Amino acid sequence: xxxxxxxxxxxxxxxxxxxxxxxxxxxxxxxxxxxxxxxxxxxxxxxxxxxxxxxxxxxxxxxxxxxxxxxxxxxxxxxxxxxxxxxxxxxxxxxxxxxxxxxxxxxxxxxxxxxx
Amino acid sequence: xxxxxxxxxxxxxxxxxxxxxxxxxxxxxxxxxxxxxxxxxxxxxxxxxxxxxxxxxxxxxxxxxxxxxxxxxxxxxxxxxxxxxxxxxxxxxxxxxxxxxxxxxxxxxxxxx
Numbered sequence: 161x162x163x164x165x166x167x168x169x170x171x172x173x174x175x176x177x178x179x180x181x182x183x184x185x186x187x188x189x190x191x192x193x194x195x196x197x198x199x200x201x202x203x204x205x206x207x208x209x210x211x212x213x214x215x216x217x218x219x220x221x222x223x224x225x226x227x228x229x230x231x232x233x234x235x236x237x238x239x240x241x242x243x244x245x246x247x248x249x250x251x252x253x254x255x256x257x258x259x260x261x262x263x264x265x266x267x268x269x270x271x272x273x274x275x276x
Numbered sequence: 277x278x279x280x281x282x283x284x285x286x287x288x289x290x291x292x293x294x295x296x297x298x299x300x301x302x303x304x305x306x307x308x309x310x311x312x313x314x315x316x317x318x319x320x321x322x323x324x325x326x327x328x329x330x331x332x333x334x335x336x337x338x339x340x341x342x343x344x345x346x347x348x349x350x351x352x353x354x355x356x357x358x359x360x361x362x363x364x365x366x367x368x369x370x371x372x373x374x375x376x377x378x379x380x381x382x383x384x385x386x387x388x389x
Contacts, residue, residue, distance in 0.1 A: 193375045203364055205380035251319065255375040262307055262370050262378060263332050266319040 162187045164254050166267035173242055174275050181237045181270045183252030189213075194228065194235045195253040195264065205251070211235065242274045277303055280369050280381035288387045294355040297384045301348050301369030307331075308350040309378060310342060313364040322365075325350055326372070354386075362388045 163186040173179045185194065196208040209219065211228055219226045223243075227236045239246055249271050253264040281300045289295050301308050309332075310322040321334040325344035342352040348369075354361055364385050368378035 195377070197380070202382065203366075203385070204382045205366060205368075207377055207379060210377045257375040262309055262324055262376055263321050263334075264309075264311075264319075264368075264378060265321070268318050 162189075162192075162254050162256055162265045164252050164265055164267035166250075166252055166270050168270045169268070170271045170273070172273045172275065175244060176241050177274075178238060178240050179242050179272065179274075181239075181250050181252075181272065183235045183237065183267060185233050185235065185252070185254045187233075187254060187256055189256040191257045193255045193257065195255070196226070196235075196237050197251045197253065199249040199251060199269070201248075208237075239272075242272075244274050244276055247272060247274045280367055280379055282365075282367050282381040282384050284384060285382065286385045286387075288389065289357050290389050291357055291359060293357050294353065295357060295386060296351055296353045297365055297367075297386075299350045299352075299367030299369075299381060301350070301367075302379055305369035305371050305379075306348050307370045307372060307376065307378075308344055308348065309368045309370075310350070310352050311366045311368065312336075313366060313383070314360075314362070319366075322352065357388045359388050362386060 165184045192213045194211045197205040223240045225238045249269045252267040307326045309324040324332040328344045339355045344350045364383045366383045368380045370376035370378045
């Protein structure tokens with residue numbers, strides 16, 4: 161069965177610090193997709209990135225970067241030079257193409273607080 | 277393009293009542309999924325619809341049901357409400373079924389008294 165684990169429940173940093181959010185997943189499928197979403201206090205889940213299991217290239221988008229390592233089943237998310245507006249709950253999610261269609265299995269989420 | 281919209285945004289019901297939540301997907305998206313978010317259980321998948329057919333269902337009791345219309349709009353219904361049904365209900369849409377990116381609406385906050 162698929163599972164996503166975000167071991168860090170809460171992280172608190174000071175503005176301009178770099179912060180890494182960890183995500184470890186379990187799946188039996190060879191084809192799967194990994195996602196990160198951000199949930200600000202308003203409640204809406206905001207899509208950040210989608211990565212398929214055959215693409216292990218790291219990705220950078222502005223201050224955000226993602227490190228995908230199949231060998232350790234991890235898909236970690238780093239925010240460089242954090243800002244107060246980055247404060248939110250961040251969710252890692254998994255979708256198994258062969259067995260679950262678009263169904264997302266979410267981790268427990270990491271509450272990130274960036275203090276000024 | 278307009279995003280996913282959900283109505284109503286807030287709802288208060290009492291135990292035993294039933295409730296219907298509505299979701300309008302992004303234009304052109306044919307798949308709609310529903311999720312329940314609670315502090316204790318986190319984000320859990322309820323069901324997914326594509327072309328008016330339920331394609332996938334999560335582990336929820338039969339009191340939770342849904343449907344999709346020909347214009348891809350979707351509704352979910354919860355009958356005989358229980359206190360534990362209090363949650364944020366999120367709808368997401370995507371272009372097709374297979375592991376496509378899902379875009380979420382703002383959610384409906386349901387409180388059961």
